[in-house]
Amino acid sequence: MKYVRLCTHTYAYVCRLLCEHFAATSRTAGFLDLPPDLLQLIISSDDILDCDEALVFEAASRWLQHHRTQQQQEQQREEMDAMEAREAMEAQCTGFLQLVRFPLMDSGYLSDVVKPHALMAHPQRLSLLLEAFEHHALLACGRAGVSSVRTRRRRLSCAFSQQSVLDGHEDAVSALVVVRDYLVSGSWDSTIKVRALCCAIEHACLPAPRLSLITHNTRCGPWPPGPACAPYQTTPAASALCVCAGTS
Structure with missing residues (x-):
């Protein structure tokens, strides 16, 4: 029983690490050696952290x-029945790709990369592609889109596109940039906030976007810092407004 609990704990820990570092680990040679049940659990998870759905498909x-x-x-070595083996491979392929949230x-990636991919040349997998295009078409018409597990966003992932998400929402979308150990956010015409990534405590809130941001790491003592400790910086707020073209 103790061994079973240890294995379960280790298995969960491995799953969590793979989800948190999916973009990096999926490109390693060891990723190809993962057992099918573990990979299936990972790509079905909502907690894939650092990549978009295209990377999930590629992996x-x-x-x-x-x-x-x-x-x-x-x-070929074991002289297995060719038809039976092919059916098993096709079923496994379809099962995995049904977990990818196309x-x-x-839509450009779907058309240019996914549609001509060799693995998609199967009726069941083509239906996944049709579902994706239908979802995009409904959204373009102002409707709710397709209701499916594949339209549910992964909780921590980002979906990137070549087009800016600011189109039509310039006054509402916040800017975001990481400067050293600080997260700088704000809108085009309102306050800019600076938070330390280590503790998520707000360090500054300036009403004028063109003022300079002066940030200080409180772990090194009170403001102003001494000459031996200079974890502060002055950053022009306007240049710090770097738009992240993704949605979380």
């Missing part, structure tokens, strides 16, 4: 193509 397709090659080699991808 899943790399894993599937790698294992498809391995299975074909095993089939409607959250940019």
Whole structure:
């Protein structure tokens, strides 16, 4: 029982790390050696942290193509029934790709990359692509879009596109930039706020966007800092307003 609990704890820890660092770990050679049940759990998770849905698709397709090659080699060595083995591979491929949230991808990426991909040449997988295009078409008409598990946004991921999300919302969208250990945010015509990433405590709130931001790390003592400790900086607020073209 103790061994089972330890394995369960380790398994959960590995899953959490892979979700938190998915973009980096999915590009490693070791990612291709993950067992199917673990990969399925990861790509179905809402907690993938540092990438958008296109990277999830690319990671899943790399894993599937790698294992498809391995299975074909095993089939030749063991003289397995070709039809049965192919059906098993196709079912596994469809099962994995059903977990990818295609409607959250940019429509240009869907058309240019996903649609011509070799793994999508299957009726069940083409239906996933049709669902994604239908979702985009409904949203373009001002409707709610398709109701599906694949249209639910991952809780911590970002969806990026080449177009700015500020179109039509310039007065409402906040700017965001990370400057060293500080998170600087604000709108084009209102206050700018500075928070330390380590403790999420607001350090400054300036009403004028063109004033300079003076930030100070409180871990190094009270303001002003001494000559031996200079974790502060003066940053022109206007230049710090870097727009993040993504939605969380």
